[in-house]
Amino acid sequence: MHISEGVLSPPVLLAGGILTLAGLAIGLKNLKNKKLPEVAVLSSTFFVASLIHVPIGPTSVHLILNGLVGLLLGWTSFLAIFLGLLLQALLFQFGGLTTLGVNTFDMALPAVICWYLFRSFEKKENLKLSFIGGFLAGSLSVFLAGIFTSLALYFTEHNFISVAKALLIAHLPIAIIEGFITAFVVTYLLKVKPEAIYE
Amino acid sequence: MNKRLCLLFSLFLMLISVKAALAHKVSVFGYREGNCIIGESYFSDGSPCKKCLVEIYDEQGKKIAQTTTDEKGRFKVLVNEKGSVKIKLIAGEGHLAEYEIEGLKEVTEKNQTSSQKEISKKIVKSKNSQIQTSISKDELKKIVRQVVAEETEGIKSMLMDLKKDMSKAKIHEIIGGIGYIFGIWGIIALLKTRKRL
Numbered sequence: 001m002h003i004s005e006g007v008l009s010p011p012v013l014l015a016g017g018i019l020t021l022a023g024l025a026i027g028l029k030n031l032k033n034k035k036l037p038e039v040a041v042l043s044s045t046f047f048v049a050s051l052i053h054v055p056i057g058p059t060s061v062h063l064i065l066n067g068l069v070g071l072l073l074g075w076t077s078f079l080a081i082f083l084g085l086l087l088q089a090l091l092f093q094f095g096g097l098t099t100l101g102v103n104t105f106d107m108a109l110p111a112v113i114c115w116y117l118f119r120s121f122e123k124k125e126n127l128k129l130s131f132i133g134g135f136l137a138g139s140l141s142v143f144l145a146g147i148f149t150s151l152a153l154y155f156t157e158h159n160f161i162s163v164a165k166a167l168l169i170a171h172l173p174i175a176i177i178e179g180f181i182t183a184f185v186v187t188y189l190l191k192v193k194p195e196a197i198y199e
Numbered sequence: 200m201n202k203r204l205c206l207l208f209s210l211f212l213m214l215i216s217v218k219a220a221l222a223h224k225v226s227v228f229g230y231r232e233g234n235c236i237i238g239e240s241y242f243s244d245g246s247p248c249k250k251c252l253v254e255i256y257d258e259q260g261k262k263i264a265q266t267t268t269d270e271k272g273r274f275k276v277l278v279n280e281k282g283s284v285k286i287k288l289i290a291g292e293g294h295l296a297e298y299e300i301e302g303l304k305e306v307t308e309k310n311q312t313s314s315q316k317e318i319s320k321k322i323v324k325s326k327n328s329q330i331q332t333s334i335s336k337d338e339l340k341k342i343v344r345q346v347v348a349e350e351t352e353g354i355k356s357m358l359m360d361l362k363k364d365m366s367k368a369k370i371h372e373i374i375g376g377i378g379y380i381f382g383i384w385g386i387i388a389l390l391k392t393r394k395r396l
Contacts, residue, residue, distance in 0.1 A: 004225070004295040033391050040384035044377040051368055083383060087376045092368045094224050 002050075002088070002103055003152060005096030012155045016102030023078035023108055030075045038196060039080050042069050046084035050094065054174060061170050067141030068182040070111025071118060071134065072189075072196060077111040078104065102152050110144030122186060124194045131183045138182025139175035146171050227253070227288040227296040228362045230355065232348060234279060236264075236300065239359055240272045240288045247272025248290050256285040258302075 008016075031039070049065040069077045082104045088094040095103045114137040121133025150164035189196045225248060229238025236255060240248040253274050255264040263284070266276040278284060282302040289295055334342075 002224070002294075006297070007295050031391075033388070036384060036388045036391070040381050043384065044380045047376055047380060048373060051373060083380055087379055091372045091376050092224060 002085075002095035003099045003106075003149065005098050007156060008099060008102060008152060009156055012152060013098055013102060016099070016105050016152065018101070020078070020082065020101040020104040020108070023075070023105065023112075024082060027076045027078035031079065035073070035076065039073060039076055042073060042077075043080040043083045045069070046081055047087055050084075050088060051092075054177070061174050063174060063178060063181075064107065064142055064145060065138075065178060065181065066107045066111040066145060067114050067138035067178055068185055070108075070113075070115045070141055071122070071137045071182060071186060073111075074115045074119070075112055077115070078108045081108040081111065106148040106152060107145050109148060110141040113144060114141045119197075122190065122197050124190050127187050127190065130190055131187050134183035134186035135179040137186075139179035142171050142175040142178055143168060225288060225290045225294045225296045226362070227286055227298045228359060229286050229298055229300060231300055231303070233344065234277055235275055236278050236284065236286065237275045238273070238286055238298070240268055240274070240290075240296065241363055242290075248288065252289045254287045254289070255280075256287060258282045258284075260285075 046065055046069055049063040052063040054061050054063070066077070066081060069080055073080055082100070085095060085100055085103050085107070089097055089100060117140070118133040118137040121136075122130045124130075146167040147164060150160055150167055153163050154160040186197065225240065225242055227238060227240040229236055231237075238253070240251060240253070242248060247270070248268055249270055249272060251268045251272075253266050253268060253276070254262055255276060255278055257263050257280050263280055264276045264278050266274050268274045268288075284300050284302075286298045286300070287295070288297070
């Protein structure tokens with residue numbers, strides 16, 4: 001779901017950039033020293049996840065894992081996702097530097113939304129509920145990312161419904177896979193290192 | 200802390216080992232053949248862009264032709280423009296790729312040096328005197344073009360494969376990227392702890 005350079009109009013790019021800057025500022029404010037190693041690991045997880053390609057559907061679709069990043073990091077996911085996307089743009093020319101703001105916002109805001117929605121599900125005492133919460137966070141964040149991406153494209157392509165439909169259908173398998181990945185990682189962490197999620 | 204790090208490390212090591220050289224970017228590549236522009240488009244994992252819109256623009260940015268790719272991501276379009284042209288591939292959902300082909304250099308009479316003129320005169324003379332060829336200049340050009348096209352077919356497909364390989368994500372780039380991320384976070388950690396002291 002990386003939007004290439006030259007697709008979006010300058011106002012959309014600017015708006016994305018400003019919103020991402022705001023997100024990054026909030027992320028930096030909430031960044032605790034104790035969390036730093038975790039943020040670093042999750043940045044690289046996000047960076048690598050986009051290289052895992054699932055050959056289903058008409059376009060090529062890859063893992064995103066923004067739900068996992070969001071559930072573990074909250075607002076700090078803006079920092080992790082921004083860094084991951086920056087290096088993807090520089091090294092692999094995914095997306096681009098001008099679209100970095102829009103792309104970061106499209107991926108990181110769903111992560112933050114899912115963190116607000118599902119963080120109360122994550123309890124050590126009730127692993128079943130945690131599993132469900134993890135699954136929902138993992139899959140919903142992919143869908144939300146699809147909706148935000150089509151919203152950004154709406155201003156230039158003018159067919160929101162068809163783009164959104166195509167993106168959501170293409171990402172259905174990814175949403176299920178990411179739901180399970182997120183659920184397993186979260187329940188495992190709750191068993192061995194619950195403070196990774198609580199803090 | 201150790202256990203958590205181990206878990207996340209193993210997670211992304213697992214991710215790397217699944218399919219490292221796959222990614223999501225769209226590329227287009229093309230060349231001129233006579234009046235046609237022939238090209239190929241693909242995602243960076245090498246899979247073709249099927250049924251995608253291809254637009255051809257001239258130097259002034261005016262659209263002069265349009266076509267769609269076939270099942271293998273290839274396209275062929277008739278273009279009369281001699282100047283440089285730009286191929287624009289629209290793969291939808293925010294994916295776009297561009298490729299530029301340089302213009303043809305027209306060899307005019309003025310550009311020919313005097314020595315070249317002499318040679319060509321000589322050739323014409325010798326042709327006239329010795330062999331009574333029935334092949335006109337245009338026909339000869341056509342034949343040469345056809346032969347050259349056949350001969351270079353292999354090289355063209357080789358170039359295409361090379362281009363595809365180049366746009367794939369390499370394992371050393373992935374590892375390098377992870378290194379950068381840890382380095383940047385390391386610097387941030389350093390700065391943050393310094394502030395405290």
